[in-house]
Amino acid sequence: MPESASRPRVAVIGLGSMGFGMATSLRRAGFDVTGCDVSAEAVARFVADGGNGGRTPAAAAKQADIVVSVVVNAAQTETILFGVDGVAETLARDAVFVSSATMDPDVARRLAKQLEATGRHYLDAPISGGAQRAAQGELTILASGSATAFAKARPALDAMAAKLYELGDAAGQGAAFKMINQLLAGVHIAAASEAITFAARQGLDIRKVYEVITASAGNSWMFENRMPHVLDGDYAPRSAVEIFVKDLGIIQDMARSAKFPVPVAAAALQMFLMTAASGMGCDDDASVARMYAQVTGTKLPGEQK
Numbered sequence: 342m343p344e345s346a347s348r349p350r351v352a353v354i355g356l357g358s359m360g361f362g363m364a365t366s367l368r369r370a371g372f373d374v375t376g377c378d379v380s381a382e383a384v385a386r387f388v389a390d391g392g393n394g395g396r397t398p399a400a401a402a403k404q405a406d407i408v409v410s411v412v413v414n415a416a417q418t419e420t421i422l423f424g425v426d427g428v429a430e431t432l433a434r435d436a437v438f439v440s441s442a443t444m445d446p447d448v449a450r451r452l453a454k455q456l457e458a459t460g461r462h463y464l465d466a467p468i469s470g471g472a473q474r475a476a477q478g479e480l481t482i483l484a485s486g487s488a489t490a491f492a493k494a495r496p497a498l499d500a501m502a503a504k505l506y507e508l509g510d511a512a513g514q515g516a517a518f519k520m521i522n523q524l525l526a527g528v529h530i531a532a533a534s535e536a537i538t539f540a541a542r543q544g545l546d547i548r549k550v551y552e553v554i555t556a557s558a559g560n561s562w563m564f565e566n567r568m569p570h571v572l573d574g575d576y577a578p579r580s581a582v583e584i585f586v587k588d589l590g591i592i593q594d595m596a597r598s599a600k601f602p603v604p605v606a607a608a609a610l611q612m613f614l615m616t617a618a619s620g621m622g623c624d625d626d627a628s629v630a631r632m633y634a635q636v637t638g639t640k641l642p643g644e645q646k
Contacts, residue, residue, distance in 0.1 A: 349406035360411030362475030370500035415444035453512035467519035485514035574643020
């Protein structure tokens with residue numbers, strides 16, 4: 342697609358497994374995209390792929406119409422917005438900041454209010470789908486914000502998402518929807534890890550277990566997606582254990598504030614905490630199965646009994 346002067350200028354802050362794919366999808370759709378990351382190697386890779394590189398968030402976002410922030414948590418998002426070399430001062434007036442981090446809805450509302458006071462717009466837009474879908478421009482985006490924020494961000498959202506859910510007219514709703522998704526995702530990974538390791542302990546062929554379960558009522562998207570990592574003994578992080586320590590921790594905080602019991606999510610959080618405490622916090626979240634295996638002396642592929 343030829344470049345057009347009418348195309349919004351986009352900055353993507355955070356070129357990890359998700360952000361790099363999102364930036365690539367935007368560039369493929371014809372946008373002028375500048376990428377920024379704490380890793381100079383990630384920025385160099387994006388530049389080699391045909392994009393532009395920014396040394397700091399402020400430099401990458403200078404006069405950008407859309408900034409897409411793809412970082413881990415609320416603290417990093419706040420730093421990108423308002424910290425040293427933050428984007429809030431260099432964003433074009435009337436530009437939109439698209440926040441894709443998973444965070445407490447109350448924090449999303451606070452950040453939105455603070456940015457909107459400067460005359461810019463904030464779209465609360467957590468994402469789901471994984472690195473492959475990010476690279477294909479086929480993410481699910483759970484977004485909420487003002488009609489103006491949606492209108493300004495829509496060209497970029499359309500390039501990054503197969504499904505865009507418009508979930509409310511103010512920040513916080515998208516974050517709340519994402520936390521419900523994360524509750525289920527964390528519970529499902531923990532349950533899948535428990536089941537596959539228990540099957541191994543019973544002496545079952547776990548590849549056959551995978552085949553049977555994925556064709557049966559006990560299947561889940563997380564079982565089907567994550568348990569091949571266990572079968573292959575491959576725990577290179579697609580999504581790390583620490584992500585669910587964070588997200589299930591947020592759910593506990595939200596539930597305590599609402600005086601709402603979440604005992605199943607609490608149990609899943611303990612499984613992820615134990616896995617992180619075992620030294621696997623930066624490994625793939627399917628490592629919960631390895632934690633079960635270590636505790637019970639069960640042999641999994643690629644692991645020592």
